[in-house]
Amino acid sequence: MKYEKTASNRIFDTTLIVLLSILAVITLYPYYNVVVSSFSNAVELYNGSKLVLLPKGFNYDSYRIVFRNPILLTSYLNTFIYVVLGTLVNMLMNIFGAYSLSKRYLPGMKVFMKLIVFTMFFSGGMIPTFLLVYELQMIDSIWAMILPNAVATMNIIIMRTYFIGMDPAIEESARMDGAHDFTILFKIILPLAKPVLAVITLYYAVGHWNSFFDALLYLRTRSKFPLQIILREILIYNNKTLTSGQGVYEDTQAVSESVKYALIVVSTVPILCLYPYLQKHFVKGIMIGSIK
Amino acid sequence: MIKTSGSKQLVETVRKYKYLYLMAVPVLLYYLVFKYIPMYGVIIAFQKYSPTIPFFENEWRGLHNFIEFFTSVYAGRIIRNTFMLNLYGLVLGFPAPIILALMLNEVRGKIFKKTVQTVSYIPHFISTVVSVGIVLSFVSYDGVINEIINWFGGEKIQFMTEPGFFYLIYTISGIWQNIGWNSIIYLAAITAIDQNMYEAAYMDGASRWQQIWRITLPCIYPTISILLILQIGSMMSVGFEKVFLMQNPSIYEAADVISTYVYRKGLLELNYSYSAAVGFFNSIINFVLLIGANYASRRYSETSLW
Numbered sequence: 001m002k003y004e005k006t007a008s009n010r011i012f013d014t015t016l017i018v019l020l021s022i023l024a025v026i027t028l029y030p031y032y033n034v035v036v037s038s039f040s041n042a043v044e045l046y047n048g049s050k051l052v053l054l055p056k057g058f059n060y061d062s063y064r065i066v067f068r069n070p071i072l073l074t075s076y077l078n079t080f081i082y083v084v085l086g087t088l089v090n091m092l093m094n095i096f097g098a099y100s101l102s103k104r105y106l107p108g109m110k111v112f113m114k115l116i117v118f119t120m121f122f123s124g125g126m127i128p129t130f131l132l133v134y135e136l137q138m139i140d141s142i143w144a145m146i147l148p149n150a151v152a153t154m155n156i157i158i159m160r161t162y163f164i165g166m167d168p169a170i171e172e173s174a175r176m177d178g179a180h181d182f183t184i185l186f187k188i189i190l191p192l193a194k195p196v197l198a199v200i201t202l203y204y205a206v207g208h209w210n211s212f213f214d215a216l217l218y219l220r221t222r223s224k225f226p227l228q229i230i231l232r233e234i235l236i237y238n239n240k241t242l243t244s245g246q247g248v249y250e251d252t253q254a255v256s257e258s259v260k261y262a263l264i265v266v267s268t269v270p271i272l273c274l275y276p277y278l279q280k281h282f283v284k285g286i287m288i289g290s291i292k
Numbered sequence: 293m294i295k296t297s298g299s300k301q302l303v304e305t306v307r308k309y310k311y312l313y314l315m316a317v318p319v320l321l322y323y324l325v326f327k328y329i330p331m332y333g334v335i336i337a338f339q340k341y342s343p344t345i346p347f348f349e350n351e352w353r354g355l356h357n358f359i360e361f362f363t364s365v366y367a368g369r370i371i372r373n374t375f376m377l378n379l380y381g382l383v384l385g386f387p388a389p390i391i392l393a394l395m396l397n398e399v400r401g402k403i404f405k406k407t408v409q410t411v412s413y414i415p416h417f418i419s420t421v422v423s424v425g426i427v428l429s430f431v432s433y434d435g436v437i438n439e440i441i442n443w444f445g446g447e448k449i450q451f452m453t454e455p456g457f458f459y460l461i462y463t464i465s466g467i468w469q470n471i472g473w474n475s476i477i478y479l480a481a482i483t484a485i486d487q488n489m490y491e492a493a494y495m496d497g498a499s500r501w502q503q504i505w506r507i508t509l510p511c512i513y514p515t516i517s518i519l520l521i522l523q524i525g526s527m528m529s530v531g532f533e534k535v536f537l538m539q540n541p542s543i544y545e546a547a548d549v550i551s552t553y554v555y556r557k558g559l560l561e562l563n564y565s566y567s568a569a570v571g572f573f574n575s576i577i578n579f580v581l582l583i584g585a586n587y588a589s590r591r592y593s594e595t596s597l598w
Contacts, residue, residue: 027472030426112316257429
């Protein structure tokens with residue numbers, strides 16, 4: 001694309017940069033505000049301006065309260081378990097499913113795929129699904145957090161598209177050497193599929209970390225709740241019993257606000273740490289998925 | 293290849309590739325159990341279902357549940373809200389990532405472009421609970437937004453108790469969260485555009501603005517229309533989580549949608565058949581809308597989902 005340094009081009013570029021910068025700032029600022037607020041003195045923040053740029057009276061008290069709270073720590077652990085187990089199940093199902101479905105020459109595979117994609121457009125609904133889980137006696141068990149959403153159709157589509165795009169000669173020559181299908185999959189295909197594997201793992205893992213709907217529907221015992229449910233109680237329903245500082249400050253309202261901020265930071269940090277590492281891969285993954 | 297009889301050939305193929313078929317079993321089983329059985333389970337919408345009675349012995353009610361819903365006070369409200377939230381989402385939310393993608397594409401500095409992109413993806417990874425928590429905090433009476441309003445001399449507003457603001461808050465916070473992520477697909481489509489067209493247009497004296505309007509946009513039209521079809525196809529469904537977290541009884545007038553109503557009636561009030569009927573009505577409408585949108589797109593442009 002030819003580019004001349006004309007006046008109109010310059011104005012265009014400058015406007016562009018200004019607008020995009022504003023967008024970037026607006027996007028970041030809410031989170032930045034939260035982080036800064038979490039390190040601020042609770043009472044000062046509560047009584048003063050919330051539009052902060054730097055912490056007001058730097059302190060860690062909110063974090064201390066968060067880490068001392070047993071329910072919060074339990075829910076953090078629960079989420080961790082759900083993420084690890086859930087993603088493992090997800091990936092196994094997804095890989096086996098996508099790989100076998102990618103063999104379009106096998107009778108039935110195309111039909112199966114159509115049936116699977118159909119479920120994206122029509123579903124039984126919340127109530128019948130809930131009742132099914134109930135009938136299967138999975139309510140309030142870890143299985144309810146793993147099985148009902150063991151597979152995400154979109155992710156199957158993405159991975160299958162990737163497998164279809166791979167050179168069939170690789171598989172053929174491996175087969176001629178007498179390799180087993182499972183061997184072909186694990187020793188040859190998967191090592192070549194690292195980008196799509198990374199992306200799909202990310203999708204599933206983040207999905208589990210952020211999930212609260214399944215827990216809301218299917219879990220009943222408090223000690224099994226994942227992080228997001230507890231977060232909901234604190235952030236949205238203002239449950240102050242979970243955020244009381246046991247006499248650290250007189251002003252429980254202020255403290256509870258401050259603890260909210262610390263909580264948000266603590267619950268988003270793991271994702272944000274993974275983020276730069278995986279960002280390289282998922283843009284590619286979307287492009288693959290977008291072909292379908 | 294010598295053709296043996298059809299079914300013999302089938303058995304041979306399955307035997308030859310038995311491991312591949314084996315691999316497909318878990319996934320197929322999953323879809324059968326967790327997707328197709330609930331579809332059958334929709335039948336309870338036509339019954340008076342109670343979990344204590346064996347499944348096939350529930351009393352048949354036919355369309356009774358549906359009629360009960362449509363004649364109730366709430367039907368109009370929740371259908372309207374579901375539709376309106378989607379309409380706002382369509383009018384405001386749909387163009388936003390496209391505009392962002394177009395803008396990003398024009399940026400000349402690679403580092404700046406990457407930075408803005410990376411920043412814009414971040415809100416997508418924040419959970420619904422947390423992002424609603426942030427939104428609620430920002431629009432609270434003592435929150436940041438009201439502070440800014442105050443600065444400019446205006447009066448503080450109780451955002452979350454007045455139904456009037458709900459649609460906007462919902463839509464704008466949705467744009468904040470998803471504009472970056474949704475722009476990826478458009479950016480991917482843009483990179484596939486033949487650069488020679490720009491050269492030619494430049495030779496003909498087209499301005500940058502014209503180039504965007506007459507080359508970039510039309511070239512990503514297929515992508516846009518597919519995504520548009522998908523969005524219209526879900527015009528009558530609003531995701532449960534975000535609305536549920538943002539609503540409170542004083543704004544039900546604007547904030548109660550079909551999915552949250554189904555949840556309340558079915559899971560909290562245990563009125564299973566009734567809420568299954570509402571949910572089923574929702575699924576059917578969506579399905580019809582999707583087919584309709586796809587048909588319209590196939591007829592008036594050349595792209596469609598199938």
